[in-house]
Amino acid sequence: MATEVLGDDRALRCGRRERVLAQMAAYDLDVLVLGRQSNIRYVSGAQQLWVAGTRPFAPSCVLVRETGAIYLLSTWDEGIPEDIPHENLYGIAWNPMNTVENLKKIPAAATARRVGSDALSPGFAELLPMAFPNAEFVDGEPAIRAARRIKTAEEIAALRESIRVAELGLAAGVAQLYAGAAGSATSGQGVSTQQLTAAVLEAMTAGGVSTPADQDAVWVTDKDHPWRRAAGEGRVHDGDLVAFSSGVLDRGYIGEVGRTWPVGEVDSPAVRGLYERAERLRGHLIDACRPGAYAGGLLAAYEAAGEPLPVTPVAHGLGVGFDSPVVSPELAATAAAEQLEPGMVLALTGYVWQEGLGAVFHRDAVLITADGCEVLTSSPSWNAGVVIGAANG
Numbered sequence: 001m002a003t004e005v006l007g008d009d010r011a012l013r014c015g016r017r018e019r020v021l022a023q024m025a026a027y028d029l030d031v032l033v034l035g036r037q038s039n040i041r042y043v044s045g046a047q048q049l050w051v052a053g054t055r056p057f058a059p060s061c062v063l064v065r066e067t068g069a070i071y072l073l074s075t076w077d078e079g080i081p082e083d084i085p086h087e088n089l090y091g092i093a094w095n096p097m098n099t100v101e102n103l104k105k106i107p108a109a110a111t112a113r114r115v116g117s118d119a120l121s122p123g124f125a126e127l128l129p130m131a132f133p134n135a136e137f138v139d140g141e142p143a144i145r146a147a148r149r150i151k152t153a154e155e156i157a158a159l160r161e162s163i164r165v166a167e168l169g170l171a172a173g174v175a176q177l178y179a180g181a182a183g184s185a186t187s188g189q190g191v192s193t194q195q196l197t198a199a200v201l202e203a204m205t206a207g208g209v210s211t212p213a214d215q216d217a218v219w220v221t222d223k224d225h226p227w228r229r230a231a232g233e234g235r236v237h238d239g240d241l242v243a244f245s246s247g248v249l250d251r252g253y254i255g256e257v258g259r260t261w262p263v264g265e266v267d268s269p270a271v272r273g274l275y276e277r278a279e280r281l282r283g284h285l286i287d288a289c290r291p292g293a294y295a296g297g298l299l300a301a302y303e304a305a306g307e308p309l310p311v312t313p314v315a316h317g318l319g320v321g322f323d324s325p326v327v328s329p330e331l332a333a334t335a336a337a338e339q340l341e342p343g344m345v346l347a348l349t350g351y352v353w354q355e356g357l358g359a360v361f362h363r364d365a366v367l368i369t370a371d372g373c374e375v376l377t378s379s380p381s382w383n384a385g386v387v388i389g390a391a392n393g
Contacts, residue, residue, distance in 0.1 A: 007081035008251060013045030014083075015152035017068065023143040024065045030112040031132065032140050034061040035119045038321030039144050041252045044070050047079045057121040059099065059128065064108045071106050073099075096127055103131035116140020148323050150343035155253070156367060159318060159345055160376060162248050162255025163365050165207040167379050170246040170257050172203030173218060177242055177261060190236040190263070193218045196244075204248050213247030213254045221260065221358035227311050230358075238264025241358035252320045256347045257377045258363030270357060275383055277352045278360040281305040285314075285348045289340065289366045289373035295327045296336035298348070310351040318345045318365055344368045345376070 007013065020043055024032055034040050035057040041047070043063050060073040074080060074089045090102035103109055115135040117128070128137065151159065176199035177191060196218040204212060220230040221241045236242050240263045247256040260278075262271060284301035298315045302308065309329045317323030323345075327335045340346075346366050353359040365376040 008045035012154040019147040023147045027143040029116040031115045032063040033117045042320045057119045158253045162250035162253045165209045166246045166255040168207040169200040169204035173200040209248040209250045211249040226353040243361040260360045281350045295338040
């Protein structure tokens with residue numbers, strides 16, 4: 001496994017940058033000032049230090065529409081693509097006025113008419129006009145969000161690879177579940193969710209990606225409440241429905257897959273009925289993924305399947321970080337106005353629950369195509385002891 005820090009492939013980053021420049025023209029932005037890490041990675045292709053938690057806004061990347069030049073906050077050249085020259089780098093400064101002075105040196109700073117920013121803090125809301133004295137400041141997030149929602153061919157290839165690694169992790173976790181469950185017959189103790197999570201993360205690392213999108217990968221669904229996880233000592237037992245949510249962050253791209261597998265003697269009419277409900281819901285969700293359809297159709301898919309809407313988003317965009325659209329009951333009006341377009345990649349979440357049994361959770365990655373959709377995930381699902389492969393829409 002390579003350990004050196006490298007920028008993204010040239011075709012990948014240049015394709016993304018062209019989309020951003022086109023949206024800057026559409027929104028009449030002369031300069032785009034970025035502070036969010038996923039947006040910076042999308043525009044520059046440069047890997048920066050991973051930052052846990054939250055941090056205040058700082059103008060860490062500047063894109064000039066007229067020249068296509070990128071100016072980047074970086075203290076060294078390692079991992080910086082060759083099309084961002086050394087003289088376009090400016091260092092970290094404790095004094096924000098030093099940052100303002102660095103921004104003033106950008107050739108377009110004095111002449112820019114409209115400057116967009118993806119976020120802004122009260123302090124930099126006062127400071128940035130010093131760097132761009134003749135500019136009107138506007139919200140730049142709509143422009144970059146519009147660029148990111150449609151994936152280039154290179155991005156789709158990157159997403160396929162991240163999903164492949166996520167599915168390796170899922171398969172390893174399921175294998176460990178059944179190895180542990182078989183071994184528990186004499187010991188009286190089931191495998192722990194921590195052991196299952198470790199198996200998922202280890203397999204993803206062996207597959208080439210050591211950064212999980214979420215370390216909370218395995219849980220036992222609750223039999224008494226539709227939206228809770230089972231309480232207890234963190235071990236699985238006969239009759240449990242164990243949910244796996246495997247995700248990786250590969251070269252900035254998130255790949256996700258989710259499945260639920262039962263433990264022990266659970267091949268009963270009730271369990272089969274619950275999984276049949278889950279597959280029916282999954283079919284409705286995939287059918288709703290077609291170009292020109294409104295994202296609100298994904299919420300309607302639950303109604304069509306006769307299932308209550310979950311408390312989590314039904315769908316969200318996959319890409320560099322968390323992309324639009326986000327489809328949830330709380331954003332129903334937004335989803336009703338959001339159209340699906342070819343090139344969008346969505347993570348679809350299905351969730352059905354039955355009192356006394358637990359929940360069946362599944363997550364699939366779906367690419368909207370010109371005439372329908374393609375399901376990018378291929379992990380099987382349980383169905384009365386046999387597996388169900390992924391279907392393409």
